Amino acid sequence: MAGLYIHIPFCHSKCSYCDFYSMPYTKHTDAYVDALIQEWHMRKSEISAPFTTVYIGGGTPSILPPEKLKRLVESLPCDNLTEFTIEANPEDVTIDYTRFISNLGINRVSIGIQSFSDTELKMINRRHSGKDAEEALLALRRGGIKNISGDLIYGLPGQTISSWQESLDRLVDSGVEHISAYSLSYEPGTRLHAMLSSGKIIETDEETVNEMYLRLTETLRKAGYEHYEISNFALPGKRAVHNSSYWHFTPYLGLGTAAHSFDGTTRRANRRGIGAYINAISAGNPFYDVETESADELYNDYIITALRTAEGINKQHFSDQFGAKALNSLLEESRQFINTGKIIDTPTSVYIDEAAFLVSDSIFVELIH
Numbered sequence: 001m002a003g004l005y006i007h008i009p010f011c012h013s014k015c016s017y018c019d020f021y022s023m024p025y026t027k028h029t030d031a032y033v034d035a036l037i038q039e040w041h042m043r044k045s046e047i048s049a050p051f052t053t054v055y056i057g058g059g060t061p062s063i064l065p066p067e068k069l070k071r072l073v074e075s076l077p078c079d080n081l082t083e084f085t086i087e088a089n090p091e092d093v094t095i096d097y098t099r100f101i102s103n104l105g106i107n108r109v110s111i112g113i114q115s116f117s118d119t120e121l122k123m124i125n126r127r128h129s130g131k132d133a134e135e136a137l138l139a140l141r142r143g144g145i146k147n148i149s150g151d152l153i154y155g156l157p158g159q160t161i162s163s164w165q166e167s168l169d170r171l172v173d174s175g176v177e178h179i180s181a182y183s184l185s186y187e188p189g190t191r192l193h194a195m196l197s198s199g200k201i202i203e204t205d206e207e208t209v210n211e212m213y214l215r216l217t218e219t220l221r222k223a224g225y226e227h228y229e230i231s232n233f234a235l236p237g238k239r240a241v242h243n244s245s246y247w248h249f250t251p252y253l254g255l256g257t258a259a260h261s262f263d264g265t266t267r268r269a270n271r272r273g274i275g276a277y278i279n280a281i282s283a284g285n286p287f288y289d290v291e292t293e294s295a296d297e298l299y300n301d302y303i304i305t306a307l308r309t310a311e312g313i314n315k316q317h318f319s320d321q322f323g324a325k326a327l328n329s330l331l332e333e334s335r336q337f338i339n340t341g342k343i344i345d346t347p348t349s350v351y352i353d354e355a356a357f358l359v360s361d362s363i364f365v366e367l368i369h
């Protein structure tokens, strides 16, 4: 089994917290989809396992003109998939759009809601309102999508515990099967970072962010969601299959500028640049750099990726990868966290206790090499 990721690097406008590489979709970028299809044909032999999940992410994939999306989907191995996801923004979602993507075989939509408060949405330069998001969620249901994931952000400037609770409640009430919730981070180069540096906004204090995290975990637990990864919650049987494969080191092929691939041993990273990508692929040239990882980098990747999940590190798998001696050292280095209950040590695994997910960065720092 393997995953196929398609990157659509276009957005209507720039959200003020976002440092992803994106630009508006124009006639100058119209050739991008053709380049994606060409890259697929050039690189499909890199992965020998059958593709069982496809994820069209971005950027804003719902910005693509319908005929382009149809051409893309019909050119890729999109039959007999376990999960076929597209990311969408609320302003693009209508019942007609939903029926269109359902007919293409897309069975899961990840929708970028971020907040239901219009004041907060305006602050981060989102184009939709809370009402738009609710209407989009309804349209997805009525159009036949049975597996919906909603994204939220907490720690936004001006956000209060009660406005965060309201966003959580409204998303839970909509009945979505999956929720991804991220704590806001101020990335250098973003507008929000500049506003923070110039004193136009102030960062939400740590105590409030911690309380928001507690509200998040409590609200979703009561509503029946499993907290299966630091930022991800799912109703039973609705964990994100494609994203879980990244955490379990399943091979995946990433097409498009800035997309990453992993064939089981080698990681490849496509470079940034839409025009340069189109030119390189049209000329039949690959657009990636092979990422050579040192033994320490491989080890660190493994630790951070596995400890982000509720299952944590499987001792047998870890031992097979890095040796029994490395496992003993890891357990020794984890001792301080095991003694304080932040890490749970069982006969088969070690994992971070849910209450300590919020301080996971400080745990990673101590465990990586």
Ligand code: SF4
Pocket (backbone or CB within 6 Å): 010, 011, 012, 013, 014, 015, 018, 019, 020, 022, 058, 059, 060, 089, 112
């Ligand atoms: S829509 Fe998504 S990718 Fe595009 S600017 Fe906003 S956060 Fe970034």
